[in-house]
Amino acid sequence: MRIGLNLLYLIPGIVGGTETYARGLLRGLRQIKPDHEFFLFVNRESDRLIADDDPDFSKVVCPVYAVNRKNRYHFEQIRLRRYVKQYKIDLLHSLAYTSPIFLSGPSIVSIPDLNFKAFGNSMPLSRRLMLRLIVRQAVIRSNKVITISNFSREEILGQYPVPAEKVVVTHLAADNNEVMETKSDDEPGDQNLPALTLPYAMAFSSSTANKNLSGLIRAFLEAKKKHHILQKLVLIGHQYPVENDIQGSYGYKDIIWTGYLERRNVLEILKRADFMIYPSFYEGFGLPVLEAMTVGVPVICSHAASIPEVAGDAGIYFDPFSIKDMALCIARVAKNQLLRRELREKGFKNLDRFSWQQTAAQTVAVYDEVLQNNSFRHSREGRNPVLLKNR
Template sequence: MKCVALNARFLRADVLEGYGNYVHEIFKRLVLQHPETNFIFIFDRPYDEAFITGSNVIPLVITPAARHALSFKYWYDVKVPLALRKYSPDVLVQPYGFASLTSKIPQLLVVHDLAFKHHPSFIPKHHLYYYRYFTPRFLKKVQSIVTVSEFSKADIAQHYPFAAAKTTVVYNAAKPGFQPLVFAERQAIKTQYANGCEYFLFVGGIHPRKNLLNLLKAFTIFKKWQKSNMKLLVVGRLAWQYNDIIEKLDSYKHREDVVLLDYVSDAVLQNVMAAAYALIYPSFFEGFGVPVIEAMQSGTPVICSNTGSLPEIAGNAALLAAPDDVKELAQQMQLIYKDEIKRNQLIDAGRLQAAKFSWEASAESFWEVMQQLTKK
């Protein structure tokens, strides 16, 4: 391939979360591995130079920024195709579930999940309409589709059977910086963030799908049963529909035991993850669930939901609970707190499970999909 165009809208240094991290980890490897290929990184706002990871990357800012349904259409269907005419890329990679319906460039669409099909109340209304109306049109338009788990691949095939034959799984992974800490380092992190106490960790944006409210209810039950000084650290930015969560947290019985850290850097998250007693990931729905693998690679045991892709990603290396069953979630928290043998078994199994996912393998698979696309 001589030229690959990448929609890089989500490469933002201040909020590099799931979608953006997936793109960054894969493409920084592809840029280095394929110096013979030019990569056009398309931004809709000023970009951070840190994302321009090679001399073969051509940054291209196309305004106005895409912020709502009408601007999405204008940016994807008018501005981007016009701007790419002089480059004639072999492939246009669309990593965020949206594609251009007008471009004649072969497109690879990444669909992380179909959350809007399963939990529409968790999606802002203007986005929900856009997903419902345009997703089948995007899936028909593009030549190839990548998703991040076998669960999501089957989900796409169930709702859009015509898309099944052109869908490939390319997994997420954890960064190398997620690794165990020695005892003294863990103690220092606990002193810094949890007043020297052990703590459960929640990682994810503050919005209904991540299920923080039910975790707080389960934490209350756990506290009632154990009378421990265990803390709960919450790492994640305020995303959407978070007002109810914040209001309830203000009057929460164990508010003094809950620490809100907001969005943090990778370095901080890696330390907080490795020092946690356990990661609690009770999300209602995930296409992958990266924090599960990050915790396992860090030597931290995991309790997660039994829904969506999470049983697939966690394998036999986590305790599972129904996301709407707060008592079951509390029971798993109690089990991991009381049974040190079980906790150590989960840590060992988690390291083996995390080793199944690597960004190097994912980048290689992604490149193969793009190569196949150019041959169609």
């Protein structure tokens, strides 16, 4: 059967976790090689996502730029269904929140999380309202909804009037190939990497409210002042404004922002960290937790949302709303090398629960179920879906 993957949202290097999801799913599909033909509907920014002569996927470059959300939404809702018909797609899977509402054939939509509802106030009102409308219709009208954690599944079921069996979980995974491609510690460093003095802890810098950057900085400074930890804090990403009282605090000079880094360099810095801190209030999955474990870095993290589901027993948890609790956990791990070694080993074991091959296999099982149900429905109605499609 012909499966269409709607990747019109994907802007390489910009959309973050949903790009990782798409690339990981494609990698898993290559590994399991299901008995389906795959057509990737991409925008102009993503025309190099796969080669033109890729043996596993056919690429359809659509005349739209995703950077213009209004045009992309319009293309997806109005024009994409014509491409679906032209390429005789049996099932369309839209991988990021939205899908064509008035599609005539079977469809699946992936809803990684409901962050636009939980922390949507940072979005422009027009975009927030548009997402609320389109995502709701996508959830209701699609044959199945795929999400990436049991936490997100419960969120979706709590927000939309759909039966429980309609929402399916397929966990994400870390990319072990990326780790294997990074240099060993004794190889010469990348000249573009910032000069970092060991020891340090690391985290990701972000301006979005759910990432809890301000809380992390305050907790680190408290751990410095009250518990006298040796580690600096390396924040991967751009520097964002922080409150004035933070800038003058004891230990602030030990906070280092790297600025934007290429993916390879992110992993180089991550794997040299004593531990990673993941302080989010809200996540649909929490992929950096697995990425840290892949390179043998201990994780201390928030006990909120999906994060415990991902970290399992391999993380040290704190209350992200409590600066004191965060600081205590940071100090506990920073000062205990034996604990860090134990967390490292637990992290490696935790990774066994996740793989892109498993994600792909579970996704294909959803495809097969929807296609079988659609074929059964047509047969009961006295119609042959193959003949109908070729009219």
